[in-house]
Amino acid sequence: MGICSLLMMGMHTMAQQQTENLVIVTLDGMRWQEVFGGADAALMHNSKYTNDIGGIQHLFGGKTEQEKRQKLFPFIWNTMAKQGQLYGNRKLGNKVETANPYKFSYPGYNEIFTGFPDTAVNSNDKVLNNNTNVLEFINQQQGYQDKVAVFATWDVFPYIFNKQRSKLYINADMDTAHAGSSTMNLVNDMQSLTSKPIDVRPDIFTYMAAREYMKANQPKVVYIALDETDDFAHHGMYDQYLRSANAADRMLSDIWKYIQSSPYYANRTTLMVTCDHGRGEKDKWVDHGDEIKESGQTWIAVLGPDTAPMGEVSTKQVIYQKQLAATFASLLGFEFTANHPVGFQIAGIGSPTQQTASIKPIGIAK
Numbered sequence: 339m340g341i342c343s344l345l346m347m348g349m350h351t352m353a354q355q356q357t358e359n360l361v362i363v364t365l366d367g368m369r370w371q372e373v374f375g376g377a378d379a380a381l382m383h384n385s386k387y388t389n390d391i392g393g394i395q396h397l398f399g400g401k402t403e404q405e406k407r408q409k410l411f412p413f414i415w416n417t418m419a420k421q422g423q424l425y426g427n428r429k430l431g432n433k434v435e436t437a438n439p440y441k442f443s444y445p446g447y448n449e450i451f452t453g454f455p456d457t458a459v460n461s462n463d464k465v466l467n468n469n470t471n472v473l474e475f476i477n478q479q480q481g482y483q484d485k486v487a488v489f490a491t492w493d494v495f496p497y498i499f500n501k502q503r504s505k506l507y508i509n510a511d512m513d514t515a516h517a518g519s520s521t522m523n524l525v526n527d528m529q530s531l532t533s534k535p536i537d538v539r540p541d542i543f544t545y546m547a548a549r550e551y552m553k554a555n556q557p558k559v560v561y562i563a564l565d566e567t568d569d570f571a572h573h574g575m576y577d578q579y580l581r582s583a584n585a586a587d588r589m590l591s592d593i594w595k596y597i598q599s600s601p602y603y604a605n606r607t608t609l610m611v612t613c614d615h616g617r618g619e620k621d622k623w624v625d626h627g628d629e630i631k632e633s634g635q636t637w638i639a640v641l642g643p644d645t646a647p648m649g650e651v652s653t654k655q656v657i658y659q660k661q662l663a664a665t666f667a668s669l670l671g672f673e674f675t676a677n678h679p680v681g682f683q684i685a686g687i688g689s690p691t692q693q694t695a696s697i698k699p700i701g702i703a704k
């Protein structure tokens with residue numbers, strides 16, 4: 339097939355897509371084991387990791403994995419799994435993994451948003467990222483200028499997205515959000531007075547700033563980076579890890595309710611949820627990194643007008659985190675290119691006719 343006919347095919351499929359807006363949410367270090375299996379009974383009943391075993395059992399316990407996951411992630415299982423797609427249940431042979439070998443946050447977020455598991459990105463330090471990310475790429479496209487916004491709990495995101503170069507709107511940790519509304523002023527006041535149990539602001543302030551910004555400014559692409567799950571896990575607090583995961587699910591439910599009630603966003607917005615890395619199993623659940631094999635295992639959930647309601651995907655496949663950047667762009671009808679290699683988009687997310695040969699797999703060493 340010649341280049342011209344491929345281009346025409348690309349144009350054609352773009353016209354069929356309904357997604358004009360994209361909301362991306364990440365839950366830092368949230369294991370696929372809980373997403374697909376609910377609370378881990380052994381960890382939940384271990385007093386080393388769970389203070390109020392009875393209370394947590396009441397909230398998130400159950401006889402089957404189906405019952406437990408529904409309690410922990412009711413929005414993911416009642417709405418996203420019914421109307422959208424879930425990837426990463428390794429018990430079904432469906433795998434999502436990091437291509438970067440490090441399996442911690444900065445390399446993970448770099449891989450998600452640049453599509454390039456760059457081995458030079460190997461620390462969590464506040465170093466400006468040299469790699470171009472898909473959010474700044476989208477922010478340069480017609481109709482999307484100054485319509486991309488990032489809200490993050492972790493204060494390293496301005497470096498991951500290279501705020502200086504990308505000129506993206508980024509609100510991280512204790513940054514004050516300027517929306518000129520009394521609601522936003524209240525959010526700003528509250529976050530400045532919080533006890534900050536995880537050192538950075540609690541996720542609820544990140545979420546509320548994002549939601550109120552959406553109401554006031556109608557950005558077309560919003561990224562919400564939640565962090566509590568990873569922090570509580572590192573502290574060995576399984577109960578708080580579960581509570582934060584459940585709160586994140588309720589935030590997903592809340593944002594979807596807003597999206598579908600807004601004439602601006604309804605039926606034109608895709609929601610994608612994922613994480614930067616997994617964690618170990620049994621007592622290793624508290625940690626992650628290159629020495630803990632399972633910490634490269636992640637998951638993806640998608641819901642939107644161009645995503646077929648396949649539910650829990652059981653196709654035997656391996657999807658890499660580096661494929662997300664091109665997938666985000668493709669949902670909006672763009673092909674993400676950069677001055678570095680970019681992983682090819684995930685087949686099955688977005689318009690089914692869009693998975694053409696025009697975007698070829700690239701050989702990045704895993």
Ligand SMILES: [Zn+2]
Nearest residue numbers: 367568572626
């Ligand atoms: Zn971590």
